Every structure is written in C-alpha cells, then in structure tokens.
C-alpha cells in the first residue's frame with residue numbers, strides 16, 4: 107500500500123519541545139516536506155534563532171547552525187557566500203527578526219541574498235516568558251505590557267512583510283498562517299515558492315507565518331487559532347507581498 | 355624568497371590574508387584601518403574571492419561566523435569601537451570552536467575616542483572581551499614584515515586549534531610604510547574540517563552551536579576548551595629579546611612601544627646603561643616563564659605601553675614580586691618618544707629601584 111502520510115525525511119524522529127497547540131511544529135513540518143520534495147536535504151544548511159526554535163537543529167535532518175539573537179541573516183550570508191550552490195534557510199521569531207535583528211534582516215533583504223527566511227510571528231516573546239514583542243498588537247497584554255500595548259509609549263507593531271517588500275533585493279515575500287487545512291496548504295505553497303526562488307537564484311525570499319503561542323497568550327489552542335483569524339490577520343493581512351522591483 | 359616591496363602596514367595584512375588562502379572578507383569601514391577593506395574590495399575579485407561590506411561590525415562578524423561554519427578561511431578587520439561590537443560573535447565563535455582571523459588596528463578610547471594609535475585594547479583582546487570562559491590567540495606584530503608574517507601564521511593557528519586568532523596592531527603600524535618580503539602560505543599539517551556545515555552528503559548531519567542547556571555538559575565543554583587553551587599555552591608562546599643578557603633594567607613592551615623601547619635601549623647603551631628589551635609577540639598566550647627567566651639577572655623591570663597600564667598586570671604576574679616593576683605609559687593616542695622612555699629609565703636607575 108502506498109504511504110500517504112508520514113514523517114518527512116528531512117525531519118528527525120524525536121518529539122519536539124514545543125507547547126501543545128504551538129504552530130512551530132507545523133511550520134517545521136512544512137519546511138521539511140518542501141526540502142524533501144525539492145530533493146535538496148543534502149545541500150541544505152538551516153540556521154536556528156535565539157527563541158523557542160533555538161533547538162530546531164535537533165528536529166531537521168540537514169546541517170544546522172545556531173546563530174546569536176537576531177543575526178541569522180548575517181550568518182546565512184556568510185554561509186551562502188561561501189557555498190553558493192547550497193540551500194540556506196533561516197528560521198526566526200519576531201523578537202529575533204524584527205527587534206534585535208532588524209538591521210540584519212533589512213540588509214540581507216536589500217542585498218538580495220539568495221537565502222530563504224521563515225519568519226514566525228507570534229506577537230510575543232515566547233521563550234523568555236511572554237514579554238512584549240515588536241509585533242505585539244495594540245492593546246495586547248503581555249508581561250511587559252500588563253495594561254495592554256500602549257502605542258503612545260511602546261510604539262506600533264511592525265509589519266515585516268510590508269516593510270521588506272519595498273526593497274529591491276526581495277524576490278518573494280508572502281504572509282501565511284496555519285490555522286486551517288486550507289491555510290496550511292497555502293502556507294506550504296508559499297514555503298515551496300520561497301525555496302524555489304532561492305534555488306533559481308532570483309534573490310531574497312521570506313515567508314511570514316502568523317503563529318500561535320497559546321501558553322503566553324493565555325488561551326487554549328483553539329482560541330489561539332481563532333485569535334489569529336479574528337485579530338492578528340486584521341493587522342497583518344495574509345497574502346503575497348512581492349513587488350516587482352522598479353527598473354532604472 | 356620574493357622581491358622586497360614597499361607596503362603600508364594595513365595593506366600588508368590584506369595581502370597576507372590573500373597569500374594565506376583567505377577568500378572571504380567581511381568588514382565595515384572605520385579609521386585607521388580602511389586600507390584593509392579597500393584593498394580587499396580590489397583584490398578579492400581578482401582571486402575569485404568574496405568581499406562584502408557589512409551593514410555593521412555586528413553583522414560583519416556574524417558573517418565571519420557563517421563563513422567559518424561553511425569551512426572558509428575568513429577574516430574581518432576593524433578598530434577599537436568596531437571590535438567592541440564584534441564581541442558577541444567572538445564569544446559565539448570561541449564557544450562553537452570556529453577558526454577565523456580578526457584584526458584590531460587599535461585607536462585611542464574609551465568611547466569614540468580618537469583615531470591615533472593606542473594599546474588600550476589589551477585587556478579586551480587578552481582577558482575575554484566577550485562573555486564566558488574563553489581565550490583568543492592574540493599576536494602583536496611590531497613591523498610591516500611581521501604584520502605580513504603573523505597574519506599568515508594566524509590563519510594556520512586558527513585552523514590548527516579551531517580558535518579565533520586576533521592580530522593586535524595599532525594606527526601607527528597600520529599606516530607605516532616599510533619594505534617587506536611577501537610571505538607564503540604555511541605548510542602546516544592542518545586537520546580536515548569534517549565538522550563544517552557544508553551539506554550533509556553521505557554523512558550524518560553536522561550541527562554548530564554554542565548552546566548547552568545541561569550545565570554538566572556545558573562544564574565539560576568548558577573543561578575541553580580549557581584543555582585546548584593549556585595546549586596552546588604550551589605550544590604557541592612567542593617573544594623576542596634584545597640585549598637582555600646583561601641587562602640591569604629590563605624593558606617590556608609589545609608592538610609600536612617595543613620599537614620605541616628598542617630605540618631607547620640603544621640610547622641607554624650609548625650612555626653606558628645596561629638596558630635590554632623583552633618583547634612579547636604572543637600576548638595570549640603571554641610568555642610568563644620566558645619573561646621570568648629573562649628578568650632573573652636584572653634589577654628592575656619597566657613596562658612601556660600606550661595605555662594607562664594593562665599588559666603591566668601580566669608582567670607583574672610573570673615577575674611575581676621578585677623585583678620592582680615600574681610602568682611608563684602615554685595614552686589616548688599619544689605615543690611615547692624614545693627620549694621619554696630613556697628619561698624614565700634614567701629616573702628609575704637613579705632612584706635605585
């Protein structure tokens with residue numbers, strides 16, 4: 107009988123440490139499926155962030171490097187410029203990418219580094235216990251915005267896909283979620299497109315996932331999925347943000 | 355042996371890296387070392403290498419981290435404020451045991467400081483700089499030829515021990531022009547980089563990380579690093595001596611200050627004073643034993659630095675109170691003259707210490 111559902115080869119056979127209802131695990135799976143489908147596991151180098159996904163290297167079957175907080179795009183640049191035929195992807199949270207690593211992501215994107223970034227936006231600092239993130243929604247309560255994010259003093263959340271889409275080095279950007287089977291299918295298509303963009307040498311590619319953090323949001327897994335659909339995706343609309351770079 | 359060519363110190367470092375087989379350079383402009391990235395931006399494309407101007411020293415040093423992971427011979431260069439920004443990546447590279455070459459063309463500090471030569475980054479280079487229990491190999495050239503030769507050596511040492519190696523120069527050495535004989539890539543028998551993350555083809559995956567959440571494992575990793583550092587301390591001590599055999603007054607100085615001190619030794623000898631110079635070339639590992647031996651017959655030690663007194667702490671550790679250790683320094687970008695050093699020698703000889 108033909109096996110229709112199993113563990114992708116690019117994933118290791120170990121249980122992850124992610125909390126119940128956290129979509130980090132689904133995102134790992136989608137990346138691994140795409141790596142398998144493209145047949146590039148042997149030439150893929152992943153870069154894990156500082157954040158809940160720091161141990162991503164335990165879950166993938168390809169070579170992996172752990173970067174310091176926010177620097178994954180710089181580390182990826184060093185690797186890709188050394189091994190231009192490899193497939194290099196960064197896996198980064200919102201604190202990692204949009205706060206401490208804001209400079210590194212912007213410059214890797216504008217240089218058109220031929221890397222793929224999987225950006226996991228859960229609107230909070232998961233690993234350190236639920237502090238405010240650069241993507242925390244206005245009014246959202248966190249341990250460092252206990253009365254809800256006040257944009258007057260804490261500033262406004264960053265829309266990463268929109269921000270980066272203005273840069274000419276960017277060849278593909280999309281924002282997706284994993285809140286329903288239909289959304290997962292779309293998300294996988296986006297991840298695949300991002301990897302293909304890199305492999306075809308077109309430039310920088312990024313997929314932003316709106317992702318759950320039920321533990322730190324104080325919600326059940328189902329409530330968390332619903333919060334993405336009802337709240338997060340209003341501030342962060344899903345879809346394709348690739349702009350054709352202007353010429354001249 | 356090649357023909358002698360006239361080169362600026364900074365250019366000698368850049369060309370030495372090329373000669374050593376370095377094909378990846380990441381850096382960010384800062385005076386007084388701009389000749390290095392400028393030279394690299396010209397030269398790397400000629401040899402099929404990569405030059406990339408990073409958006410900051412934070413990014414540049416993390417690009418070095420990435421290239422080192424991918425098995426490249428890689429270098430970055432900067433000056434004091436930029437080296438401060440690199441401490442994160444340096445600590446990570448020390449933890450993950452990645453080879454690379456770092457160059458600090460030191461300028462006066464603290465803060466933005468100035469752009470003239472200084473030796474005030476000795477502590478940062480030799481005592482840590484970043485967080486955690488780690489060491490760098492730190493080499494201190496004192497001429498353009500040595501900038502060339504020690505840069506080539508630095509690449510071999512980095513690969514041999516899987517460790518970041520720092521060349522500690524200063525603005526004067528970087529800007530100085532001297533004739534040099536171009537060096538050659540060393541013939542060191544270097545271990546293959548089987549640990550590099552170049553794609554898991556026909557082998558289990560490689561992972562490069564400095565994370566270890568289990569304290570017992572992290573302690574073991576630190577013990578292993580410690581063993582490596584002890585081995586380096588046994589094998590890689592470098593120093594030079596000048597007229598130390600009968601010296602009653604022993605000067606200790608490195609880099610630019612060693613040149614100045616050597617001139618002061620000559621002037622003192624002309625006046626019949628028995629003065630010699632001990633010059634540490636490896637600042638880490640510091641030549642404690644060799645210095646102790648060299649100082650055995652002397653009456654007093656004078657350390658000369660372009661700082662408020664940093665290396666002098668290691669000199670005191672070497673001498674262990676067996677004789678007086680005096681310090682003479684200029685700082686903030688000021689350079690002592692040989693005459694000033696001579697006057698200091700005469701003062702302490704007269705005082706009878």
Ligand SMILES: Cc1ncc(C[n+]2csc(CCOP(=O)(O)OP(=O)(O)O)c2C)c(N)n1
Nearest residue numbers: 156157158175199200201202230231232233
């Ligand atoms: C230089 C530095 N600063 C702070 C930290 C602490 N820290 C670890 S993870 C993290 C935030 C991670 O949040 P995010 O990137 O959103 O990822 P998540 O955990 O939510 O997946 C912080 C601040 C660190 N490890 N290093």
Ligand code: SF4
Nearest residue numbers: 124125128158232319
């Ligand atoms: S803390 Fe949040 S982001 Fe981290 S694993 Fe748990 S649910 Fe996921």
